[in-house]
Amino acid sequence: MVHKANPYRSIMEGAPWRIFRKDDVEVLIDVEGGITINGHTAKPFPCEITHATLCDSGIVATWVDHELRLARMALLPLDKELKDGPSKAELRINRDLMVSGAEWCHIVDAEPLAVKSNGERIVFALWARGIYCIDSSANEIWRLPLFADEGKALPRSNEVSSITISGDDIIVWLRGGTYRRISMSEGEVLTEKSIGVECDLENVFSSGDKHLLTSKDGWAWELVDGAITLARKFRGTIQDAVHDGSDWRIISWREDTLLRGESQTRDELGVQIIKNDDSTWMVLDNQGNITPHLNE
Secondary structure, eight states: OOOOSSSSGGGOSSOEEEEEEETTEEEEEETTSOEEETTEEEOSSSSEEEEEEEETTEEEEEEEETTTTEEEEEEEOSSSOOOOOOOHHHHHHOTTOOOTTOSEEEEESSOEEEEEEOSSEEEEEETTTEEEEEETTOOEEEEEOOOOOOTTOOTTTTSEEEEEEETTEEEEEETTSEEEEEETTTOOEEEEEEOSSOOOEEEEEEETTEEEEEETTSEEEEEETTEEEEEEEOSSOOOEEEEOSSSEEEEETTEEEETTSOEEEOSSOEEEEEEOTTSOEEEEETTSOEEEGGGO
């Protein structure tokens, strides 16, 4: 792939939020809720997208408007041209409007906290509601209640911060460091453990049995087979992390890093780490530029 200095900003309304690739289709989502598929941009719903994941039938996303106190979850196909949805003014008048062009769309009565798919099934957590598993047609397969509050737990420590997939199971991670391994097929809770340190988890990145847990204050912990193998403090919040087979490649506040190695500053804020077809590692920044990670 040839990397231009600024290949994406010219086709987006806002700064890039995330890129997804499925077969020969590239999906670019910006921070304003605009979605670009193979060069065509549309805004199916007038809110920012807070979570998105690829499944066998397309891309599942959640839209949240905190001002209007409403949320949507919908599946958008990748083989049809997206269309613009209602405006914010129209949504103020009619709060029941749905995401344009969706295969299915549902009003969500609580804020989505995490969404993940293994292709066939989609798992998501809703604030103060529970954890749900559906298929790509939105049929419910199972649901679980949220973790029980512990009397001595810190405020919001039992709030879901992330969901990851590990083989045939999912792992639900809480802000306070507790996590549950749950069977994807049955919804059975297999184990419940804690990482054993006081923390406020913001995100978890996974690669097989390796997990990188990150907090809002810049701390990160590598967890392998349930044990912390390394802890490191970064300059700011970690934006993205990918395990390259040897170490974790990380982008934090204007910085590229290897967990066990060097760091280099960058001019713009990194948004996402991308692996090219030629196995080079690149960084998408908030200006739409794509540049090498660690200038490699």
